[in-house]
Amino acid sequence: MKIKICTIGRLKEKFLIDGVNEYLKRIKPFAKVEVAEIPECRTLEEEGAKLLAQVLRESFVIVLDVAGETLSSENFAEKIAALNLHGVSEITFIIGGAFGLSDEVRRAANFRLSFSPMTFTHQFARLILVEQIYRAFKIIRGEPYHY
Amino acid sequence: MKIKICTIGRLKEKFLIDGVNEYLKRIKPFAKVEVAEIPECRTLEEEGAKLLAQVLRESFVIVLDVAGETLSSENFAEKIAALNLHGVSEITFIIGGAFGLSDEVRRAANFRLSFSPMTFTHQFARLILVEQIYRAFKIIRGEPYHY
Numbered sequence: 001m002k003i004k005i006c007t008i009g010r011l012k013e014k015f016l017i018d019g020v021n022e023y024l025k026r027i028k029p030f031a032k033v034e035v036a037e038i039p040e041c042r043t044l045e046e047e048g049a050k051l052l053a054q055v056l057r058e059s060f061v062i063v064l065d066v067a068g069e070t071l072s073s074e075n076f077a078e079k080i081a082a083l084n085l086h087g088v089s090e091i092t093f094i095i096g097g098a099f100g101l102s103d104e105v106r107r108a109a110n111f112r113l114s115f116s117p118m119t120f121t122h123q124f125a126r127l128i129l130v131e132q133i134y135r136a137f138k139i140i141r142g143e144p145y146h147y
Numbered sequence: 148m149k150i151k152i153c154t155i156g157r158l159k160e161k162f163l164i165d166g167v168n169e170y171l172k173r174i175k176p177f178a179k180v181e182v183a184e185i186p187e188c189r190t191l192e193e194e195g196a197k198l199l200a201q202v203l204r205e206s207f208v209i210v211l212d213v214a215g216e217t218l219s220s221e222n223f224a225e226k227i228a229a230l231n232l233h234g235v236s237e238i239t240f241i242i243g244g245a246f247g248l249s250d251e252v253r254r255a256a257n258f259r260l261s262f263s264p265m266t267f268t269h270q271f272a273r274l275i276l277v278e279q280i281y282r283a284f285k286i287i288r289g290e291p292y293h294y
């Protein structure tokens with residue numbers, strides 16, 4: 001399975017860069033992960049269009065959205081396992097930028113995922129996402145989570 | 148206002164240490180924060196007793212619990228502001244260890260807070276907590292959140 005994470009802008013804080021890289025390394029045995037960083041644009045719509053330009057037609061699109069659906073880590077893992085079973089070869093996660101999500105991006109979502117009713121920066125959300133993807137693969141494999 | 152964070156064990160990952168320290172530094176202008184790290188014990192009950200031994204009688208106790216109540220960041224900020232208004236001088240946050248929370252700790256909670264139905268390690272939860280405390284103070288002050 002391939003996982004693509006489409007984001008706006010480079011990570012600025014060193015601890016976030018280190019944390020995200022650590023989880024990307026841990027995910028490697030389970031999936032091929034690609035991170036696309038779109039430079040910040042002047043408008044939400046422009047950012048949205050550039051994010052969507054990264055999405056392959058056959059990809060299942062999960063948009064991170066505070067107003068989306070919350071899932072337990074177990075249900076998130078089941079969702080990924082079920083997509084894999086149904087022959088989905090790639091999941092694309094989209095994280096909007098500082099301004100949020102354009103309507104076009106929301107409409108393109110096959111699933112809108114909310115981590116929490118709490119707000120996180122889009123940079124912090126990237127760290128939570130890779131941690132939960134790693135956790136999902138550990139759950140799918142029935143392996144203990146040591147970290 | 149004083150904030151005390153009672154946790155089990157030392158942070159193991161460098162990016163978590165760096166991230167937590169970064170937010171503790173940012174919280175400093177708003178509140179006095181103390182982190183108490185209880186060494187891991189052999190039983191949940193022992194850990195619980197040692198965590199509770201850290202709690203001052205007049206403190207308002209918020210226990211992090213995946214089965215607790217979720218709040219938006221704005222409501223979390225309102226909660227902190229309201230406690231302050233009502234003369235609460237200290238809020239104690241308790242994060243259980245790898246084995247979870249003892250019943251005694253759950254019973255001692257004035258409020259049980261859940262970040263998400265998703266599971267995080269207790270170490271990762273500490274990072275989310277300090278980020279949300281920092282965010283809460285920025286919301287209370289009406290200051291923009293740049294990070």
